[in-house]
Amino acid sequence: MKNRLSRILRPKTGRSLILPIDHGYFLGPTRRLEDPWKTVEPLLPYSDALMLTRGILRSSMSAEIDTPIVLRVSGGSSILSDDLSNETITTSIFEAVRCNASALSLSIFVGAAHEHQTLANLAKLVDNAEGYGIPVLAVTAVGKELEKRDARYLALCCRIAAEIGARFVKTYYCEGFSKVVEGCPVPVLIAGGPRMETELDALQTTYDALQEGAVGVIMGRNIWQNDHAVAMIRAVRSVVHEGATPREAHDLYGELKG
Ligand code: 5RP
Numbered sequence: 675m676k677n678r679l680s681r682i683l684r685p686k687t688g689r690s691l692i693l694p695i696d697h698g699y700f701l702g703p704t705r706r707l708e709d710p711w712k713t714v715e716p717l718l719p720y721s722d723a724l725m726l727t728r729g730i731l732r733s734s735m736s737a738e739i740d741t742p743i744v745l746r747v748s749g750g751s752s753i754l755s756d757d758l759s760n761e762t763i764t765t766s767i768f769e770a771v772r773c774n775a776s777a778l779s780l781s782i783f784v785g786a787a788h789e790h791q792t793l794a795n796l797a798k799l800v801d802n803a804e805g806y807g808i809p810v811l812a813v814t815a816v817g818k819e820l821e822k823r824d825a826r827y828l829a830l831c832c833r834i835a836a837e838i839g840a841r842f843v844k845t846y847y848c849e850g851f852s853k854v855v856e857g858c859p860v861p862v863l864i865a866g867g868p869r870m871e872t873e874l875d876a877l878q879t880t881y882d883a884l885q886e887g888a889v890g891v892i893m894g895r896n897i898w899q900n901d902h903a904v905a906m907i908r909a910v911r912s913v914v915h916e917g918a919t920p921r922e923a924h925d926l927y928g929e930l931k932g
Contacts, residue, residue: 675807678776679841681742682723682809683861683889684915690863690890691914693721693907695730696746696779697894699764701753706899710734713898720907725892728765728773742776744811748795758817759783763795767802778803779844781815784831785822793838800839809841813865816846825850832858844892847883855887866893873906873927877920880913890914905930 683690695714697704706713711734714724718741725744726735747765751758761781770778780799782792800810812835816822823846832843836859845854847864855862864883870876876896883891893910900906909927912918918926 675804675809675841678742678807679809681776682744683842684722687915688889689884689914690722691720691907691911692723692725692744692863692890692892693717693897694725694744694865694892694894695898696726698730699727699746699749700751700758704895711736713903716904717898717907720904720911722890723776725779728769731773743773744777744779745770745773745775746780747778747799748780748792748813757787758815759786759788759792761788761792761795763799767806767808770803770808771806775808777809777811777841779811779813781813782831782835783815783817784834785827786817793834796835796838796840804839810839812836812838812840812843814843814845823848825853829854829857832862836860842889847879847888851883851888852886861889862887863890863892864888866891866896869895869899873900873909874920874924876906877909877913877923877927880910881920881923884914902927902931 695710710730721741723742723744727746747763748761749764750762751760782796803810814831825848828845832845832854835843842861844863844865880891897903897907905927909923912923912926
């Protein structure tokens with residue numbers, strides 16, 4: 675367990691930059707993930723872990739990558755559905771072991787129509803995964819209700835995830851974010867969310883989240899939808915692992931993008 679977790683949360687800094695490319699599991703062919711390998715290959719040297727489904731791992735990744743895998747194992751609804759919370763566990767623990775997953779990720783939808791089902795999914799996954807020493811990352815999902823992302827609600831979600839046994843949690847950055855971290859006994863990482871207006875905004879959000887107690891980011895679209903994705907991931911990485919300020923990281927982005 676500790677060994678798997680330390681492959682993701684890097685022991686030198688205790689932090690992590692996870693690259694998620696699991697969006698297609700309910701969104702279909704997301705822009706820039708049409709050919710996942712083309713997008714991901716140049717970013718792998720700067721990613722501490724890669725988060726994706728077994729289907730994309732099998733069909734589109736090279737078996738030779740040594741980037742730790744965070745396997746997305748929940749799903750069952752699509753963007754066409756009114757209720758995205760109707761999820762189940764889509765991948766067995768045997769498959770996860772076969773895929774050599776370093777961690778498993780699953781969404782919970784607190785306060786949604788299928789709250790109970792998704793929390794029961796988390797409990798079942800933790801029971802199965804702990805037996806194999808595989809940590810579970812709980813994703814506090816809000817479906818289409820993005821306005822739900824306030825500190826009181828997210829603190830509730832993260833705490834419930836930790837109580838059920840998640841070893842780490844992914845949530846959103848929000849005003850009063852330190853309250854979310856304070857109430858959660860396991861490490862918290864933030865999602866990037868939809869493209870922000872500027873690169874500086876994404877770097878500032880990363881910086882603020884870390885200052886307020888996050889241990890890293892699970893940032894997708896703000897990296898791989900950028901026309902200069904390698905420059906962007908290196909800039910984000912400089913904030914996460916090298917203590918760069920948003921301005922310093924932005925200067926690095928400017929230099930690298932040429
Ligand atoms: C998709 C996810 C994503 O992994 C998560 O939202 C992070 O990606 P992004 O930074 O693009 O929001 O859970 O369901």
